[in-house]
Amino acid sequence: MPASERPRRRDASRPRACDIVIVGGGLVGASLALALAGAGRRVLLIEGVAPDSSEQPSFDERTTALGNASRRIFEGLGVWDDLAREAAPIRVIHVSDAGRFGSARLRAEEQGVEAFGHVIPNRVIGATLWRALQHADGVTVRVPARVTAVEIAADGAALTVADGDGAEEVVTARLLVAADGAQSVVRAAAGIAAAVEDYAQVAITAAVVADRPNDGTAYERFTASGPVAVLPLHGGGYGTVWACTAARAAQVLELSDEAYLAALQERFGWRIGRLLRAGRRASYPLKLSRAAVTVGTRTVLVGNAAQGLHPVAGQGFNLGLRDAALLAEHIVAAGGDPGVPGLLAGYDHARAADRGGVVRFTDSLVRLFASRLPGVSVLRDLGLVLFDLSPPAKRALARVSLGFGGPTPRLARGLTLT
Numbered sequence: 577m578p579a580s581e582r583p584r585r586r587d588a589s590r591p592r593a594c595d596i597v598i599v600g601g602g603l604v605g606a607s608l609a610l611a612l613a614g615a616g617r618r619v620l621l622i623e624g625v626a627p628d629s630s631e632q633p634s635f636d637e638r639t640t641a642l643g644n645a646s647r648r649i650f651e652g653l654g655v656w657d658d659l660a661r662e663a664a665p666i667r668v669i670h671v672s673d674a675g676r677f678g679s680a681r682l683r684a685e686e687q688g689v690e691a692f693g694h695v696i697p698n699r700v701i702g703a704t705l706w707r708a709l710q711h712a713d714g715v716t717v718r719v720p721a722r723v724t725a726v727e728i729a730a731d732g733a734a735l736t737v738a739d740g741d742g743a744e745e746v747v748t749a750r751l752l753v754a755a756d757g758a759q760s761v762v763r764a765a766a767g768i769a770a771a772v773e774d775y776a777q778v779a780i781t782a783a784v785v786a787d788r789p790n791d792g793t794a795y796e797r798f799t800a801s802g803p804v805a806v807l808p809l810h811g812g813g814y815g816t817v818w819a820c821t822a823a824r825a826a827q828v829l830e831l832s833d834e835a836y837l838a839a840l841q842e843r844f845g846w847r848i849g850r851l852l853r854a855g856r857r858a859s860y861p862l863k864l865s866r867a868a869v870t871v872g873t874r875t876v877l878v879g880n881a882a883q884g885l886h887p888v889a890g891q892g893f894n895l896g897l898r899d900a901a902l903l904a905e906h907i908v909a910a911g912g913d914p915g916v917p918g919l920l921a922g923y924d925h926a927r928a929a930d931r932g933g934v935v936r937f938t939d940s941l942v943r944l945f946a947s948r949l950p951g952v953s954v955l956r957d958l959g960l961v962l963f964d965l966s967p968p969a970k971r972a973l974a975r976v977s978l979g980f981g982g983p984t985p986r987l988a989r990g991l992t993l994t
């Protein structure tokens with residue numbers, strides 16, 4: 577039966593005329609919905625895949641390094657205490673260039689902070705956010721449900737929502753938020769173009785256990801074919817992200833656990849001792865995607881729908897969380913209609929410097945360390961050594977979690993939204 581002929585579900589507990597509809601309840605969308613709880617708006621969060629499903633693309637086996645500003649945002653949202661139970665602090669950051677002399681070490685205590693940030697499994701973040709959403713005032717969730725069509729007009733947006741059982745319904749919004757990831761259907765429906773650059777690298781992630789438990793050091797090791805990150809995990813293990821060419825990734829994914837651990841050990845070295853066990857591997861093609869603008873008629877893009885980054889600097893979600901925090905702040909401060917052009921333009925302007933800065937910083941890091949041009953490797957080694965000796969440079973990097981410019985969201989400064 578064509579979808580248009582199916583009987584429509586009528587459920588009074590589900591608002592069909594909303595102030596704000598957020599499409600995508602992954603890391604950023606779920607955080608935004610929570611930030612808008614109690615703001616006196618009818619908020620609807622639509623997510624295609626249940627947060628505890630093994631198919632969930634945002635809350636999967638990855639681990640996320642959260643900067644201190646993100647920690648403060650989560651404190652403001654009332655979820656940090658739950659997250660902290662499974663968070664591993666990053667007390668030292670060690671950066672090195674494989675097979676060369678340059679390396680740098682940043683210590684949290686030298687920067688006057690207890691930790692640079694914390695590493696938390698994505699599944700834990702998802703479970704925590706969605707648990708909190710069950711009690712979020714003014715927020716309704718629909719999951720599993722997908723947005724299949726979007727129409728945008730000057731006074732609002734109309735979305736066709738298909739539930740897991742296939743029943744379709746139209747909901748309206750005064751503001752439509754695209755939090756539906758790098759392949760955003762909302763972005764496409766809003767007619768906003770995205771520029772995509774392929775890094776020709778694939779990230780392979782896995783949790784591993786070594787014969788030495790972690791001491792709170794996060795390692796970033798640059799190799800000719802891509803960086804390898806080894807992050808401390810709660811419980812003593814490590815989260816690993818190994819970026820390499822697509823052809824190499826296909827081979828690595830086929831290896832037995834034993835052969836994989838040997839290959840990773842060869843790439844990363846012996847700084848954490850012998851690698852003993854590995855969890856499930858997953859792979860992610862790495863691209864830089866950047867929407868031409870982050871706002872349109874009645875529409876705003878946040879998180880990966882606005883910009884998808886290489887994970888080398890662990891900035892993608894931290895940046896997206898600042899999108900969510902500042903958008904909620906602008907909506908609450910403006911009062912009234914959340915989709916008016918002035919509000920959206922103000923938000924876009926306020927986010928521009930941070931967004932541009934993080935994109936440039938991350939992209940330059942990937943390109944600098946991937947370069948095989950004669951002299952570049954010597955220069956970057958010198959750069960690492962000088963950086964290691966330079967307190968101002970270290971201080972600047974330690975402050976990265978606050979954002980790269982523009983206003984820091986109130987939540988990230990430990991304040992409430994108003």
Ligand SMILES: Cc1cc2nc3c(=O)[nH]c(=O)nc-3n(C[C@H](O)[C@H](O)[C@H](O)COP(=O)(O)OP(=O)(O)OC[C@H]3O[C@@H](n4cnc5c(N)ncnc54)[C@H](O)[C@@H]3O)c2cc1C
Pocket residue numbers: 599600601602603604605622623624625632633634638639640641642721722723724755756757758761779781817860878879880881887889890891892893894895896
């Ligand atoms: C290997 C790797 C490691 C990373 N490590 C870090 C890190 O340490 N620190 C950091 O800050 N960032 C990190 N990132 C980046 C981070 O994962 C992303 O920035 C983050 O996932 C973006 O969240 P999002 O909610 O915007 O998008 P997504 O995570 O893509 O979520 C989008 C959600 O929208 C849903 N959806 C999509 N379409 C529809 C639809 N039509 N209807 C309903 N729902 C829909 C999806 O099911 C999904 O739940 C890493 C990324 C990778 C690949």
